[in-house]
Amino acid sequence: MLDGLGMGLGFTFALSCLGAVREVVGSGTLFGFAAFPGAYQEWVIMILPAGGFFTLAGWLLLFNHLEARRAARATTGATP
Numbered sequence: 001m002l003d004g005l006g007m008g009l010g011f012t013f014a015l016s017c018l019g020a021v022r023e024v025v026g027s028g029t030l031f032g033f034a035a036f037p038g039a040y041q042e043w044v045i046m047i048l049p050a051g052g053f054f055t056l057a058g059w060l061l062l063f064n065h066l067e068a069r070r071a072a073r074a075t076t077g078a079t080p
Contacts, residue, residue: 021055022046 020030026046028036045051 017059018052018055021058022051025055026051 024030024035025043027042028034028040034040043051046054
């Protein structure tokens with residue numbers, strides 16, 4: 001039961017992160033409030049279904065980069 005609850009909460013958090021990025025970049029708002037100045041040019045592709053794949057790719061690139069930096073620090077023995 002706890003495993004199912006944890007998986008559900010984790011999946012909900014992941015989808016919320018993807019949706020928040022798509023909303024902010026796609027329309028320039030978050031929960032109806034403007035996130036950028038009035039001259040912001042909306043990215044229509046981020047509102048479309050393909051924007052979900054682009055956002056997921058961006059998150060994966062970020063986390064892979066952070067993991068590679070952590071692994072490089074571990075092998076060189078440097079402290080953060």
